[in-house]
Amino acid sequence: MLSCKHLVEQASEYIDEEMSTGKRVQVKLHLFVCVSCRRYMKQLKLTIAMLGRKHHHQAPEEMCHHLLKEYQKAE
Amino acid sequence: MDTTDLPEENELIQRLINHDQQLFVTVVKAWHPSLYSVAAAIVGHSIADEVVQEAWVSVIKALPKFEGRSALKTWVTRIVANEAKNRYRKKSRSVSLESVDENWSTDSRMVSDPRFDSSGHWNQRNPAWDIGSPDELLAAGELQDCVDKHLTRLPDQQKYIMELRDSAGMGMEEICNILEVSSSNARVLLHRARDKIQQVVAKFQRTGEC
Ligand SMILES: [Zn+2]
Numbered sequence: 208m209l210s211c212k213h214l215v216e217q218a219s220e221y222i223d224e225e226m227s228t229g230k231r232v233q234v235k236l237h238l239f240v241c242v243s244c245r246r247y248m249k250q251l252k253l254t255i256a257m258l259g260r261k262h263h264h265q266a267p268e269e270m271c272h273h274l275l276k277e278y279q280k281a282e
Numbered sequence: 283m284d285t286t287d288l289p290e291e292n293e294l295i296q297r298l299i300n301h302d303q304q305l306f307v308t309v310v311k312a313w314h315p316s317l318y319s320v321a322a323a324i325v326g327h328s329i330a331d332e333v334v335q336e337a338w339v340s341v342i343k344a345l346p347k348f349e350g351r352s353a354l355k356t357w358v359t360r361i362v363a364n365e366a367k368n369r370y371r372k373k374s375r376s377v378s379l380e381s382v383d384e385n386w387s388t389d390s391r392m393v394s395d396p397r398f399d400s401s402g403h404w405n406q407r408n409p410a411w412d413i414g415s416p417d418e419l420l421a422a423g424e425l426q427d428c429v430d431k432h433l434t435r436l437p438d439q440q441k442y443i444m445e446l447r448d449s450a451g452m453g454m455e456e457i458c459n460i461l462e463v464s465s466s467n468a469r470v471l472l473h474r475a476r477d478k479i480q481q482v483v484a485k486f487q488r489t490g491e492c
Contacts, residue, residue, distance in 0.1 A: 210402025216473070243408035274310055
């Protein structure tokens with residue numbers, strides 16, 4: 208059976224759905240019987256979701272003004 | 283990727299070509315987080331805004347000739363990446379190739395991971411987290427300071443791939459093209475970065491310490 212360490216190493220592939228069906232089945236079986244890995248998988252998903260909402264760098268106003276001028280010039 | 287209330291592709295392109303100024307500014311703002319990530323991934327944060335701005339100037343000039351072979355956003359993203367790469371080449375002549383290669387390498391993968399015993403089982407049962415949603419995690423100020431601290435410490439390439447994938451929402455193939463890295467390396471680096479941040483949050487949950 209897939210070890211916990213191996214499962215953890217492949218967790219991103221599983222989450223991103225870049226895994227072959229065979230491997231997916233192995234992971235699912237492991238998750239079914241292993242609470243620590245189930246938690247890890249949930250925690251990694253949560254971490255990814257958190258990262259996705261973090262650091263959304265906004266466009267500086269100055270830049271928007273500058274680009275609008277360039278855009279108007281091109282008319 | 284960001285699709286915040288923008289018109290659909292054909293209309294978007296037509297209106298931009300026809301100088302819809304309001305729409306132009308909306309698009310610049312809506313796409314900035316991901317374009318910024320692309321630029322920052324290549325040239326670093328200090329000049330990322332500047333690179334995006336320069337790229338937009340090129341986009342404005344080339345827009346009437348846009349052929350629509352790819353989505354507009356993909357095309358703009360590519361222009362940002364090219365602009366960033368040009369800057370990077372100018373800037374980094376002094377950076378030794380060796381240090382770049384070292385960062386990209388995946389050979390340094392840790393053989394022993396203290397979380398697991400020699401047979402690959404968890405040494406201790408992995409505890410559940412008290413926090414169950416991303417918003418709750420984001421609202422925890424001290425935790426976020428801790429995450430930020432560790433994000434800045436990640437090797438650059440790990441950080442960039444994670445930014446492009448998880449912040450900008452880009453596909454792996456596109457990321458590999460932009461950063462010129464093989465997809466197997468990119469996957470390993472992406473996972474290593476995510477796993478590191480998972481461990482940072484886990485430790486904070488367990489001990490309240492960073
Ligand atoms: Zn397990």
